[in-house]
Amino acid sequence: MTVSTLDAELAASANRRWWNRTTIVLAVALLLVGGFMAGTAAQRAFGVQPTATGPGGLRGQGGFTPPTAFPGGGSVGAQGRPQRAESTTGTVKLVDGTTIYLQTESGAVVTVRTNGDTAIQVPGDLKSFKAGDKVSVDGDAGTNGSLAASSVTKTG
Incomplete structure (x- = not known):
């Protein structure tokens, strides 16, 4: 190989891009999938957890219901809030x-x-x-x- 041939091959390879349209599409797809998986993991770790409150929505946590009754059929929940039907x-x-x-x-x-x-x-x-x-x-x-x-x- 002569110096001029080597210089020509080096010059030709120096102008090539390392990325093309397929590389960009794959990189964007990888970012989207990674973001989705990170969001799913964050929701699982820090998201709202369902509670066993039952119907009515004003029930205390912990499952203890004292026998005190309110007019209208409600009672006091474990955190002192009235329970409703x-x-x-x-x-x-x-x-x-x-x-x-x-x-x-x-x-x-x-x-x-x-x-x-x-x-x-x-x-x-x-x-x-x-x-x-x-x-x-x-x-x-x-x-x-x-x-x-x-x-x-x-x-x-």
Whole structure:
């Protein structure tokens, strides 16, 4: 090999790029996959952990419930906050005697059963509810998906 041939080969190889379109695409894909995996690991380590609070949302942590009762069926949770029965909100579809058919925001229709102990939080009585009224119902869920209402409140 002569000096001029060697110089020509060195000059030709010096101008080559070490990257091309495929290298860039692979690098971006690697960054995306790495970011996704890091985010998943961070969520698993630091994210919100589900708790066994049950329905109602105002239950204390720890599972201890003292026997003190509040009006409306609630009791005191382990952190001193009142517990409530399950609360469901929606729009009245139909009132049939002591039964209210309530459509939730998700579109499900819930059967709400009332009795003489149910607190009605609206001027008048259960007959004053009309289709389209917004209501909130506190009560215990039955095995068939209906609610045994402890209180019904007109919200709008």
